Amino acid sequence: MTRQLRLPYGRQTIDQQDLNAVNNVMESDWLTQGPNVFEFEEKLAHYCGAQFAVVVSNGTAALHLANLALKADAGSKVITTPISFVATCNSVLYAGSTPMFCDIIPETLNINPVAVRKCLRSNPDVVGIIPVHMGGLIADMEALSEIAKANDMWVIEDACHALGGSWLDSKGVEHRVGDCSFSDMTVFSFHPVKMITTGEGGAIMTNNKQLEEKIALLRSHGISKNSKDFKNDSDGDWYYEQQVLGFNYRLTDIQAALGISQLKRLDSFVEKRREIAKRYLNELKNVTLPYQHPDANSSWHLFVVKIKDRKAVYQQLKVQGIMTQVHYIPVTQQPFYHREQLKNSDSFYQQCLSLPIYADLTSQEHSKVIKSLWKINQNC
Numbered sequence: 001m002t003r004q005l006r007l008p009y010g011r012q013t014i015d016q017q018d019l020n021a022v023n024n025v026m027e028s029d030w031l032t033q034g035p036n037v038f039e040f041e042e043k044l045a046h047y048c049g050a051q052f053a054v055v056v057s058n059g060t061a062a063l064h065l066a067n068l069a070l071k072a073d074a075g076s077k078v079i080t081t082p083i084s085f086v087a088t089c090n091s092v093l094y095a096g097s098t099p100m101f102c103d104i105i106p107e108t109l110n111i112n113p114v115a116v117r118k119c120l121r122s123n124p125d126v127v128g129i130i131p132v133h134m135g136g137l138i139a140d141m142e143a144l145s146e147i148a149k150a151n152d153m154w155v156i157e158d159a160c161h162a163l164g165g166s167w168l169d170s171k172g173v174e175h176r177v178g179d180c181s182f183s184d185m186t187v188f189s190f191h192p193v194k195m196i197t198t199g200e201g202g203a204i205m206t207n208n209k210q211l212e213e214k215i216a217l218l219r220s221h222g223i224s225k226n227s228k229d230f231k232n233d234s235d236g237d238w239y240y241e242q243q244v245l246g247f248n249y250r251l252t253d254i255q256a257a258l259g260i261s262q263l264k265r266l267d268s269f270v271e272k273r274r275e276i277a278k279r280y281l282n283e284l285k286n287v288t289l290p291y292q293h294p295d296a297n298s299s300w301h302l303f304v305v306k307i308k309d310r311k312a313v314y315q316q317l318k319v320q321g322i323m324t325q326v327h328y329i330p331v332t333q334q335p336f337y338h339r340e341q342l343k344n345s346d347s348f349y350q351q352c353l354s355l356p357i358y359a360d361l362t363s364q365e366h367s368k369v370i371k372s373l374w375k376i377n378q379n380c
């Protein structure tokens with residue numbers, strides 16, 4: 001397979017099995033939502049230990065539908081973190097709610113439950129929280145779910161970075177990310193830089209049957225073809241009903257077949273990412289290494305270091321063909337949102353840099369990144 005000359009910070013891993021899976025669907029009767037979609041959902045739910053999975057066209061659509069399914073009244077407020085991709089808080093606006101931003105904990109890069117509690121004191125009309133497991137590190141789900149329960153709020157985990165990760169709760173019980181033990185729903189993305197890919201794709205996990213049904217309806221125009229759900233009498237076998245305003249957010253069977261094939265190798269992808277992370281942790285010098293939670297086993301979507309002269313380092317790595325990335329410009333600083341500055345998020349942004357990490361990164365490529373960083377850091 002052809003490889004680009006530049007090393008990206010993240011990329012997909014595609015093999016012959018993936019190609020065969022896609023080819024088989026291309027020659028079948030179904031191209032859009034069909035048997036592979038339902039099989040992918042079943043396997044994803046089983047992998048994560050959740051009761052239900054609904055797959056959709058991308059992670060943003062998954063967030064949109066999760067917000068819609070849980071939505072309270074128009075104009076309600078939802079708390080999220082500024083250190084995420086813009087899609088997280090855009091989804092709050094899509095559903096007619098207003099995003100509120102709470103600052104991160106500087107070490108974990110995740111939303112600070114203390115900041116959430118403080119925000120709630122002056123904003124009792126908040127209806128939900130969307131934490132993001134930044135880079136793969138799990139947010140403090142126990143604290144957040146406790147706050148949510150005490151204040152009658154819902155929780156959507158944006159786990160677009162965290163498929164394949166696991167953690168121990170305070171009772172020592174192990175949880176797979178996506179099991180929704182401490183949330184109403186968990187959302188994944190299958191964009192090529194994420195843990196597994198379907199080209200574009202996303203999923204919503206839940207243990208709540210009503211939420212699952214609501215989301216499945218919203219995914220396909222709000223149309224039900226299931227006679228037991230009909231509000232009017234069926235006219236004949238062709239009959240269907242639109243019951244709510246939905247969308248076309250379906251995943252194709254072509255994509256789902258790729259997803260099933262990729263899911264089989266997820267554990268090996270995660271293992272490879274963990275090896276890469278371990279080597280970075282051992283060998284990098286003169287950078288602040290990412291925090292590792294003692295009770296969590298991250299799937300390492302990102303390897304985020306902090307570097308004093310970040311801009312110069314980024315530029316010099318780029319000259320050498322190593323494409324790092326900055327995750328993230330705080331959403332609060334985007335002209336569209338333009339909110340008050342949050343101290344920890346803004347100072348994190350000044351120094352953060354995501355280094356290449358993906359299952360296909362070769363040992364030689366990895367050495368090149370580490371050695372280039374050593375040299376550049378000596379000169380900066």
Ligand SMILES: *Cc1c(COP(=O)(O)O)cnc(C)c1O
Binds near residue numbers: 161190
């Ligand atoms: C990738 C990502 C999304 C959006 O997913 P898409 O599949 O690209 O729509 C949302 N939130 C986070 C944290 C992401 O990393």
